[in-house]
Amino acid sequence: MADYRQSEEYGHYFSKKGWLVERAGPSIVLIKKIPLLGSIIKIQRCPATISLAEIEKIAKENKALFVSIEPDIKTEDNQYAEYEQTLKRNGYKDLNLFLCPTKTAYIDLTKSEEAILSGFDQDIRKSIRRNQDKDISFRPADDPDEFYTLLSEAGHRRNFFVQTFSDWRDQWGSFGSQAKVILAYLDGKLLGGNMSLMKPPVAFGLFLPTTEFGRENQMAATLIWEGLKLAKRSDCTAFDLDGLYDDRYKSPKKWRGLTAFKRKFKGHEVEFMHPKIKIYAWYLKPLGWLGLL
Numbered sequence: 001m002a003d004y005r006q007s008e009e010y011g012h013y014f015s016k017k018g019w020l021v022e023r024a025g026p027s028i029v030l031i032k033k034i035p036l037l038g039s040i041i042k043i044q045r046c047p048a049t050i051s052l053a054e055i056e057k058i059a060k061e062n063k064a065l066f067v068s069i070e071p072d073i074k075t076e077d078n079q080y081a082e083y084e085q086t087l088k089r090n091g092y093k094d095l096n097l098f099l100c101p102t103k104t105a106y107i108d109l110t111k112s113e114e115a116i117l118s119g120f121d122q123d124i125r126k127s128i129r130r131n132q133d134k135d136i137s138f139r140p141a142d143d144p145d146e147f148y149t150l151l152s153e154a155g156h157r158r159n160f161f162v163q164t165f166s167d168w169r170d171q172w173g174s175f176g177s178q179a180k181v182i183l184a185y186l187d188g189k190l191l192g193g194n195m196s197l198m199k200p201p202v203a204f205g206l207f208l209p210t211t212e213f214g215r216e217n218q219m220a221a222t223l224i225w226e227g228l229k230l231a232k233r234s235d236c237t238a239f240d241l242d243g244l245y246d247d248r249y250k251s252p253k254k255w256r257g258l259t260a261f262k263r264k265f266k267g268h269e270v271e272f273m274h275p276k277i278k279i280y281a282w283y284l285k286p287l288g289w290l291g292l293l
Contacts, residue, residue, distance in 0.1 A: 003045035003072055004199050005100060009174040016170050020062075024054035031062050038063035038281070044100050045072040048083045052090050065281040070100045073273040080273065087276050095277040101243030102275075105267030109203075109232045109239055116228065121264035124221045131222040134186060138226055141181035141193065144169060147207075150183075150193050154209030159254075172197075172206075179206075180234070182226050189213050194223040196231060196239075203231035204240045224265065241267055248274070 004010055011021040011028045020031040027046040033039045039062040043055070046069060059067050069092065073083055107116065117125060141147045148165050155162035163171070172179045178198050184191040192210030196203050205227060210219050231239050245251055245259040248271075263269075279285050 002199070002202070003100075004175075004197055004204055005044040006046065006072070007175075007199065009176075009178070013171045013174040016174075022058055024058060025049070025051050029055065029058055031058070031064075033062070034065070038065050040065055041067040042099070043067070043069045045070060047072050048077075048079050052086070056090075059278075059280060063280075065284060066277055066279045068095055068097075069276045069278075070098060071273045071276070074270045075273065076270060084273065090278070092276040092278045095275040096249065098249065098275050100272070100275075101246075102249060103244040103246040103269065103271045105241045105244055105262060105265070105269045106202075107228060107239040107241065107265055107267040108237075109228065110237050113229060113232070116232075117225070119266045120221075121266065124264045127218045127221040128225050131217065131219065134217070136191065136222070137185050138182050139185075141183055144173065144181075147181045147183070147193050147195060150190065150211070151195075151207055151209045154192075154211070157212075180227075180230055182223065182230065184214070184219060184223060184226070186213070186217065191217060191219045192223055194227040196227045198231060198234040198236060200235045201237040202240055203227070203234065203236040203238070205242045220261065221264075239267075241265065244269065246271070 006028050011030070014030050015021050018032070020033065022029045022031060024043070024046075027043060027050045030042050030044075031039050032041075041059060041062065041064045043050070048071065055067060058064075069087075071083065073080055109116065111119075117128070120128075145165075148168055152162050152165075154160075172195075175197060179195065180198055181193055181195045183193045190211050191214035192208070194205070195207040196205050205224065208220060208223055210223070228239050241262045243255075244262060245255040
């Protein structure tokens with residue numbers, strides 16, 4: 001399944017941030033020039049078919065200090081072990097830094113809505129059905145500002161990082177109508193919102209901020225359910241919950257609670273290959289010897 005980080009829209013966002021966008025075959029390669037030193041190169045969610053020879057050529061042309069790769073390869077894939085060895089033979093080592101989720105879960109949307117709902121944990125089903133008995137209204141966000149305000153307030157209240165509005169608008173505005181926002185209200189009061197990215201056959205859950213009133217009404221599960229139904233209507237066959245806690249890394253502990261919640265939707269969990277790095281600058285190589293990478 002193609003990841004949105006390998007899309008034209010994602011590349012367009014990075015070009016706005018001063019990155020150069022090139023291709024190794026069909027895969028997007030992001031290059032950041034560093035005056036007097038060279039460049040850094042990152043490739044996110046590339047397939048196993050990416051040409052390492054083309055990456056090498058791009059790295060040398062741009063005097064790369066290093067190349068980091070976060071492959072779209074899962075430990076359950078048949079080609080996992082072979083690709084791991086291929087990267088190793090070509091000078092790539094494990095990198096203990098990640099920008100993409102290293103573990104996630106996919107919900108199968110090819111089933112009927114009834115079958116999808118019946119697969120959830122009992123407390124999730126109860127929460128959704130309890131809210132169905134309330135006079136909750138849902139509507140799409142007419143203006144990105146109103147969703148960002150909700151997101152920002154929820155982030156500050158719960159101590160989560162929230163990007164600046166201009167950066168958020170540049171990033172998600174690049175996707176146009178593919179970025180879908182649902183807002184929920186009860187008695188005229190805002191409960192929360194759900195923002196997903198619809199790129200059939202996959203939808204990606206991005207943000208799920210709620211107000212204090214929404215938390216009192218246990219809206220998170222209902223908002224996810226509304227997002228799943230919208231993704232199904234948008235011809236998506238899978239919904240990516242966009243990240244689970246991965247004990248292979250020193251992830252923030254607060255991710256554990258969110259992961260426990262996401263697991264109640266009983267999606268198929270996958271674990272991605274360890275991010276990789278190839279260092280070209282001689283003065284950075286001691287970092288690898290010291291185990292800092």
